[in-house]
Amino acid sequence: MCAKVPAVPPACRGAAVAAIRRLRSLARFGHRAAGLLGGVLAAATTKGAELPEDRADAMYHLYDGGGVTASGPALLIRKSLFDSVSLSGSYYLDMVSNASIDVVTTASPYHEKRTEGAVGVDYVYHDSLISLSGTISDEPDYTAKSASLNVSEDVFGGLTTVNLGYTRGWDSVGKYGSPNFSADVNHWQFRVGVTQVLTPRWLASLDLETVSDQGYLGSPYRAVRVFGAFIPERDPSTRTSHAATLRAKGDIGWHSAVRAEYRYFWDTWDIRAHTAELGVTGHVGDRWLLDGYFRYYSQGHALFYSDNFTNEFTYMSRNRQLSDFTDMGPGVKASYAAVRVPGRYEVKVNAAYQWLRFQYSDFTDVRTGKPYSFNANVVEFFVSATY
């Protein structure tokens, strides 16, 4: 009890001063250690994963180009429960009118419907967002089912988001007029990605994806030209592809942001492809959000592709999707906040349009004898509500 004694012996006072100094030193060390530990923990853990916002979308979509028109409605609804679970469901209808060059040169134009339904559940557990989803796509001669698992985690105090994903797909292939024709296709998809906050104004992301297919990978309707005559195509029964996409986005002031992205693609069929896109997004006034961009795509042909074979091989295809070609074009998008009740809900009206030019360098239009090319229009009109 030296501290409470007004007059104390020097030895006792010295011991007290030494003890206080040690305590202060320990306190300083403890404070620094706690700060360091807190900093490390703050850096290594997250600000907490967040569920996707509650939202409903109703969309009309249209693709028109190369003799093909595909249009129809699509719906998406998402609602959270108990602050940690979000359920989603979507419906997508494609009404296809097909008079493409493949169809008009080897068969008759046709109409068909494709219906796709998907359900999903997202679950937040501490710093992770875990998503499970299933999709079924149904056409008269093709059924595709898939199941996906994705895990997303924020790390380094929310500066970095890491994504891992896996999808398994099962397809059944049929053929009009051939009830005995039946084939299966299996798909495996693996995804890994990182999104990084670089500065208070710039973000970047890197995504990698590998897709493996096994089964009937051709089309029962498509034909190849051998010495000018058409015979059924023969595609390999396996394919593995890889893609890497690098993106960057930055706030440039004036309520605007610019973005740039590049994807390199390669596969075991020897297709190599480059995709590049540049865009700008900006607020105009309080209610408008406008986008403008330009997309460029270029690819080389598959090993077993030929416009007109001069010999017969094990694998032969004249699928122009596997040929040398480029496509490119500009796009615009506008969103208008029509109804806004802060803290409760918001309704936006959105419209998007993209013009595309496809130019094939080794796929001949047999009607004209010239390299095939066409223009296409892609339209989306949708109303979205967040609540």
Added chain:
Amino acid sequence: MSVHRVLCAGLMSAAVLLAGCGIQPWVKPYERERLADPIMKFSRDALADKHREHVFDVREGARGATGVQGGGCGCN
């Protein structure tokens, strides 16, 4: 095999992340106001992005790594 490559990529990513556990966040939460603006999202409208992705998927040889997840179809 591709599975091994993906696993290696995942493990390397994990190793890089673990090695960086001592890194302090260099952009503080109060400095992220601009990043939270809708103009900074890579994907704002999932349904519209899915349609656009589908348009390219059925006409181009390349696929994947777009951040958009869709189901399969026999459209090509």
